[in-house]
Amino acid sequence: MHRRFLVALAICVVSLAAVADSRDIDSFARKDKERTCATPHPSDLEAAAMEDHHRELSDRGGDRFRVGAQATTVTVNVWFHVITNTSGAGNVSDADLADQLQVLNDAYSGLTGGANTKFRFAHAGTTRTVNNTWYAAGYGSAAETAMKSALRQGNAATLNFYTNAPSTGELGWATFPSSYSSQPLKDGVVCDYRTLPGGTFSPYNEGDTGTHEVGHWVGLYHTFQGGCSKNNDFVADTNAEKSPAFGCPAGRDTCTTKQYPGSDPIENFMDYTDDSCMYKFTDGQAARAASLSGTYRGL
Numbered sequence: 137m138h139r140r141f142l143v144a145l146a147i148c149v150v151s152l153a154a155v156a157d158s159r160d161i162d163s164f165a166r167k168d169k170e171r172t173c174a175t176p177h178p179s180d181l182e183a184a185a186m187e188d189h190h191r192e193l194s195d196r197g198g199d200r201f202r203v204g205a206q207a208t209t210v211t212v213n214v215w216f217h218v219i220t221n222t223s224g225a226g227n228v229s230d231a232d233l234a235d236q237l238q239v240l241n242d243a244y245s246g247l248t249g250g251a252n253t254k255f256r257f258a259h260a261g262t263t264r265t266v267n268n269t270w271y272a273a274g275y276g277s278a279a280e281t282a283m284k285s286a287l288r289q290g291n292a293a294t295l296n297f298y299t300n301a302p303s304t305g306e307l308g309w310a311t312f313p314s315s316y317s318s319q320p321l322k323d324g325v326v327c328d329y330r331t332l333p334g335g336t337f338s339p340y341n342e343g344d345t346g347t348h349e350v351g352h353w354v355g356l357y358h359t360f361q362g363g364c365s366k367n368n369d370f371v372a373d374t375n376a377e378k379s380p381a382f383g384c385p386a387g388r389d390t391c392t393t394k395q396y397p398g399s400d401p402i403e404n405f406m407d408y409t410d411d412s413c414m415y416k417f418t419d420g421q422a423a424r425a426a427s428l429s430g431t432y433r434g435l
């Protein structure tokens with residue numbers, strides 16, 4: 137919802153080809169310009185096991201694991217990794233990156249209208265790489281592995297934010313906090329560079345793809361993770377939602393039985409609505425993110 141540098145929007149033919157990946161909930165029906173996030177959903181069983189593991193670590197670790205969760209705010213160091221092709225495409229400016237960082241800080245501090253989470257973001261550095269293969273790297277590709285292995289900086293608490301143009305069509309993807317210990321080099325967030333503030337991927341060009349993917353990185357699921365179910369996204373104050381919402385469908389309510397009251401959380405950063413529609417995290421998401429990031433990232 138940060139709107140400082142909303143420039144004239146070029147009309148861009150956005151080819152969002154379907155990604156055939158059975159692990160990926162984002163195999164929902166797609167059409168041009170529908171948000172796609174390739175962050176994989178765990179199955180219900182996997183999600184439950186992850187919750188158990190997190191509880192066990194939190195209980196066992198006490199302050200060692202949860203020290204960060206007690207702090208009022210914590211600053212996340214952010215490394216941007218800008219990938220361009222040999223034609224120069226993808227070459228976002230330092231000002232564009234600063235705008236993206238501002239969008240994150242506005243969103244996570246509640247300035248756009250949601251919860252004031254504990255997370256603040258500071259620029260730690262930028263790398264710039266010309267590489268046609270990495271420029272087109274999609275989720276789960278060998279190119280993704282090579283790119284991240286070569287460029288990643290810092291530790292579990294460091295946010296590595298890659299920008300490129302995934303040939304597979306997704307706007308972005310991220311890794312969860314609990315994945316760090318087994319795959320530290322894969323850790324981070326990837327966003328199509330055209331989703332940055334002022335980019336050409338209207339209506340996803342206000343930087344909230346970054347906000348959404350960083351949401352996964354601090355431990356949040358999609359608001360529709362478990363559909364109409366008790367656990368859903370493991371956050372009590374986001375109403376259950378059966379499937380992703382696109383556009384900005386006010387009043388949408390896909391879980392209609394009485395145990396799931398309230399309309400869909402279309403205004404939540406972890407749904408699939410347009411950037412101009414999503415503006416908030418909830419207090420429950422702020423608490424969950426603090427706990428997961430405290431446990432697995434030491435944040």
Ligand SMILES: [Zn+2]
Nearest residue numbers: 173175348358
């Ligand atoms: Zn997502």
